[in-house]
Amino acid sequence: MTNSQYTVADVMTTTVVTVTPDAGFKEIVAAMERWKVTAVPVIEGEGKVVGVISQADLLFKEEFHQHRTGMIEQMRRLSDTAKAGSTHARDLMTSPAVTIHADATLPQAARLMAERSVKRLPVVNDGGVLKGIVSRADLLKIFLRSDDDLASAIRREVVDRLFPVSRHGVRVDVESGVVTLSGAVRDAGLIPVAERLAHTVEGVVAVNCALTGP
Template sequence: MTSARYTVNDVMTKTVVTVTPDTEFKEIAAVMERWKVTAVPVVEGGGHVVGVVSGADLLPKEEFHEHGPGMIDHMRRLGDTAKAGSVRAEELMTSPAVTIEPGASLPQAARLMAGRRIKRLPVVDADGRLKGVVSRADLLKIFLRPDDDLTAEIRREVVDRLFPTSRQNVKVGVTWGVATLTGRVRDATLIPVAAHLAQSVEGVVSVDCRLESQASA
């Protein structure tokens, strides 16, 4: 009893700016500035993703521009100090890249971003070829679904299926993503199930379930 789930493919950005392993530092910085992005996938022949260069990968060059790292910093931050002297994407990038497939669910993408503390994920097919990029902002697009669409889905996928004999007694309303269910139903044991399923509808912010049993009338 589930409605169609939105996937990464539904919200990702499909036109993606990329660099190659040979792209030099200054060009990478220029690309990020021109396209207003914080990271770029590094691709090689056939569009295969081999890494990602982020703004964080570029910052060590500025950090250690005037004064090189001391011995303690050098030992503690070997990765950063190495990047400070790097000039090409293949030396700067994080590899292998953390990626996700187009068919992954939005919660899967959100958990991966949170767990790896990253803001953008290259989206690749089964062969590792770049298909798009999904960002935190892309995942939030689902909450822009119109309230009328959410209302219709909750009624169709939750109310009509759980309460076929008493669905006419149930009212569904959604305002600014907050769903309200009111009315009386025959099977009180399904009320918490209805609340859970309504909450799982993509784009619903929260649910106020006020359903009651007809037996309590």
């Protein structure tokens, strides 16, 4: 019912540090250090994402540098030990990459990150070509919306639509993202709906509903 569904396109970073499959280990580390990033997409051709390399992928080389693994551990951690002995992006990257489209909603992005245990997602088009990257920190940007902006959105998208007759008797106060709805409305049955919809407005931290019926 609300129009405040922000998408990945609204918060993603469009300038992305990338490497090719032929990039060497030191080249990758240098790129991460220079641009202060913790992961880089691996692209080929016209920008198609074929994998992602994170600091975790690179640290296996340090972990196994002086640690001689037994046969059982080697079998259990075949992927990790393989990365420890690799020198190029094609062998270090996690592939296929977990990606998302720019029109996905922020809850969808957050859910995918949680389900796949990743901290960022390359944003691609239908052809898998890189368009940006979105991180956990990017998803939190929505909570930087001003209180005035949130109040206007809730009044426009919730109060005015649910209570067209009694909307002038409803007060919307927002402080640090916490919304308080107060006043009297004609249809008390819609009060729980108003509280639920206010929660769905992007950037809202919490809702206190003090609305009353006639």
